[in-house]
Amino acid sequence: LNPESNVQFGEGGAGTFSDGKLYSQIKDPQHHGRKVLEEFVKAGAPDEILYINKPHIGTFRLTGMVEQMRQDMIAMGAEVRFQEKVSDLLIEDGQLTGVVLESGEQLHSRHVVLALGHSARDTFRMLHAKGVYMEAKPFSVGFRIEHPQTLIDKARLGKYAGHPKLGAADYKLVYHAKNGRSVYSFCMCPGGTVVAATSEPGRVVTNGMSQYSRNERNANSGIVVGIDPERDYPGGPLAGIELQERLEAHAYVMGGSDYQAPAQLVGDFVAGKPSTALGSVEPSYKPGVTLGDLAPSLPDFAIEAIREALPAFDRQIKGYNLHDAVLTGIETRTSSPLRITRGEDYQSLNLKGLFPAGEGAGYAGGILSAGVDGIRIAEAVARDMLGL
Ligand SMILES: Cc1cc2nc3c(=O)[nH]c(=O)nc-3n(C[C@H](O)[C@H](O)[C@H](O)COP(=O)(O)OP(=O)(O)OC[C@H]3O[C@@H](n4cnc5c(N)ncnc54)[C@H](O)[C@@H]3O)c2cc1C
CATH class of the missing domain: 3.50.50.60 (FAD/NAD(P)-binding domain)
Structure with a gap:
């Protein structure tokens, strides 16, 4: 032009x-x-x-x-x-x-x-x-969750699970928690991997991706809670960025300050106790994860809402609340924190x-x-x- x-x-x-x-x-x-x-x-x-x-x-x-x-x-x-x-x-x-x-x-x-x-x-x-x-705008914070893709296929496709014409199954979930917060699945990647998405040193952020074939072992998705400037980060147009930076820097420290991401098994997260060993699901995040307690990584209301949502999601996708499924933290960049x-x-x-x-x-x-x-x-x- x-x-x-x-x-x-x-x-x-x-x-x-x-x-x-x-x-x-x-x-x-x-x-x-x-x-x-x-x-x-x-x-x-x-x-x-x-x-x-x-x-x-x-x-x-x-x-x-x-x-x-x-x-x-x-x-x-x-x-x-x-x-x-x-x-x-x-x-x-x-x-x-x-x-x-x-x-x-x-x-x-x-x-x-x-x-x-x-x-x-x-x-x-x-x-x-x-x-x-x-102006500051709403976005969401949470974790990546990983299940075996076969579990998602079975729950979604029943006897047709694994059919080559159907490929890896996806899902979309929403739950309204008692504390008024909404928890939802974000950017679900069938047969994919959890990836590091930080753009700055000293921070840890997760995201997910798949290749065209979608044939990696795990299904992953963001499990995130909506937050907004009025309630959660008053303080002007840049307050959402400042919150993201604080949470991502804390996740970096929780991961061991070497770009490993903090992680926890779903069963332990729901029960409120730290994880010490992986189970049947191997997380795909590179360079790796540091197991522990994810609760300090996000505001309490978000932890409370996700804890309530995971068992509820199990009613829609059988096996979703699998004890050994892995939560990797943290997800903070679901969309722009400002407009x-x-x-x-x-x-x-x-x-x-x-x-x-x-x-x-x-x-x-x-x-x-x-x-x-x-x-x-x-x-x-x-x-x-x-x-x-
Ligand atoms: C791992 C991952 C998986 C995703 N999966 C999906 C998906 O499956 N489906 C989907 O719809 N979306 C997905 N997204 C989101 C999608 O990538 C974005 O929504 C989309 O790229 C936004 O496009 P954009 O052009 O607005 O910005 P971007 O693609 O982010 O491009 C912005 C560009 O501006 C450049 N830039 C920034 N500041 C400056 C500056 N001062 N000077 C010069 N250049 C600058 C940046 O370097 C960048 O190249 C994913 C994102 C990630 C990270």
Whole structure:
């Protein structure tokens, strides 16, 4: 659109580390989601994502697709800068006029799309210091749970468990605890692995992923509790980030201060006693886990709600409350802890020319919704340039 503003930053997108589940619950009256899937197929995703329910791609394929999309964009005139960081904004009379890179180089444009992802804490702080309007938003905290995939298959598919046409079974669970908190499964990865997802030294955070084949031994999922700024982290736009940082730093210490993650068997967690030895389920987290008591890792209300939810989930998925199933901590990055609020023109409420986009801006919660948001932002930039 604008030779000065079609520069892409970053390292290729956190989205490449993922199960590549491509469904979302967003409202999409203009069917942008379809367009995103079509672009993915052009870039090498299997055709089936256009017609199957709950499509997924897997980490390896996503990586190749991102490379392909990058090549296509370069062929259309885009420039991609790796290992370059936006460290400041250029502002004149409430209008963004460009960005400054860490190298000191300035790039001038009156249209800047910032698609930062939900972990760009240093950049969120820089934007806040520059006075860009933002507000804390709800997110969730919890653990990753791992069961044998065969247990989930049996509970979900009965006598058809293991049928090659059905593949590894998934699940989705919600429970409303007596203390008013909701516990739910998040980013369930059939036949996958629990992965380290920290972006900073001295912190431990978990996430999950699968390959396209979904044939690893364990099923994993986040088991998380919703939290919100009014009740749980009053104190301004950055209070959610500060809470995440505190919890992740504590998890690092609980894991032994060497990037192992703290973990506990489900049976021990529910009974409130520390774990000392693994049972039949081997956790997949690398570099490894440190067994103990997970209770100090999250606020008491979250522990209480998860303790109540696990036996209740067993009524929906037989065996879910398996004594030897493993909880690995902690999950804190289910979505962005803040929103860089936009107006109807998709620009920052108080800084014209800044188009906050995707998950980091608080307007998407996954690969598909981030893609849809990208299309909306591109249209908004075009409208603004054309004066529409
Ligand atoms: C392990 C894992 C598994 C996941 N599985 C799934 C899944 O199965 N399905 C699903 O829908 N979603 C999944 N997600 C979430 C998904 O990856 C994100 O929702 C999606 O990538 C968000 O896209 P985005 O473009 O908004 O941000 P991102 O993909 O996070 O991209 C943001 C980019 O901005 C860069 N950046 C940040 N600050 C700066 C700066 N100052 N200067 C320059 N560059 C900067 C970052 O380095 C990054 O490359 C998963 C995430 C993880 C970590």
